Amino acid sequence: MDLMEKITALAKRRGFIFQSSEIYGGYQGFWDYGPVGVELKKNIKNEWWKTMVYGREDVVGVDASIIMNPIVWEKSGHLKAFTDPLVECKICHKRFREDQKDIHEHNNWTESKTFNLMTEVLLGTIEPKEKSYLRGEITQGVFVNFKNVVDSTRVKIPFGIAQIGKAFRNEVTPGNFTFRSKEFEQMELEYFVKPNEKESKKTFEDFKEIRINWYKNLGMNPKKLHFKDHEPEKRAHYAKYATDIEYEAPFGWSEMEGIHHRGDYDLSNHNLKYKDNLNNEEYTPWVIETSGGVDRATLFFLIDAFTEGVDGRVVLKLNPKIAPYKVAVFPLLANKPELVERARSVYSLLSTVYSCAWDDRGNIGKRYFAQDEIGTPWCVTVDFDSLKDDSVTVRDRDTGKQERITVVKLQSYFEDKFQ
């Protein structure tokens, strides 16, 4: 089995990711997150929000609707830009207008098709129904709310608007597990700055560092991360600078997040300006965007954390901050009510602060095995000694070391771990 097969098998076996509509044979390009997958994905989004919104006084969030007035897509250029005859490289899945094929290094193309990546939906009850679209990127939801945010909050340039949400693309070749899906989630910051070459370039460079460090600080192997600048001829025509953060996946270096200098392209498209009341100036701000894929980050964190011993034993070394469960609590024996009762009280104590797993099946070895596979950093076992000395055994996922800790100290013990 190659690594991607192992990851896909683990994802299904332990409840990270399932095929959508699996009982009906699945549905190409769509995926469901299971009980542990939803926790992992939620933790990734929360960590992103903590860094990009709560950690900054110059950023606020929005949650715009998925379906917007179709005029938005006309103005943004999506309806036009996505209906050109396109071909897609079968090797790296980059799409090109047919007349731009020769700028690409590979030469293995899908048939040329006039396709629109926007997913159409029909609304209304009377025929003909109104054609609308599921958003192809979450970005436009931020731009169309630019004025609302400026008018309703105290933000002043430079400031950012953050958003996390679903986007939909009618991808020609979905694949590599969740890497390229038709429905996916994005986490984005649109940061508005004065139209100034030097300052905006600096902001662009700063965000490159902020974003790559975010992945590193959450434990991603720095050797598997790099920037890949877009060559001028491959860049969107409006982008002044653009770079991708790529991860070295088993299927090659792959885009995980884009950092783009979008100039005044979007706000101009929507005819939006900013009024600086202090200096009585009016101008169209420039935008620096960080646009990450939640599903790609989730997949790459999974791949990065996957370790396998010589005996085939899998340990998912996820950073505790994003691990689905922080602590698992076990009674040594499930058929001893006094152990179960004591373990339940430990579970109640810890679960007010951390997402905890409870397991009383099989023997301790099997439970460790199961928790290692879902990346639970610590397992707490309540045994007969616990009833006498009020201590429990805490076992560390990565070192396998076990420590006796008194229950009263348990909360501060874990607090220290998260420092």
Ligand code: ATP
């Ligand atoms: P690609 O070249 O891989 O199609 P893109 O350059 O079109 O990606 P952007 O439009 O910059 O992607 O979107 C920002 C982010 O959204 C990407 O870096 C990626 O993480 C995520 N993303 C885009 N398309 C998909 C998809 N089909 N499935 C999953 N995630 C996606």
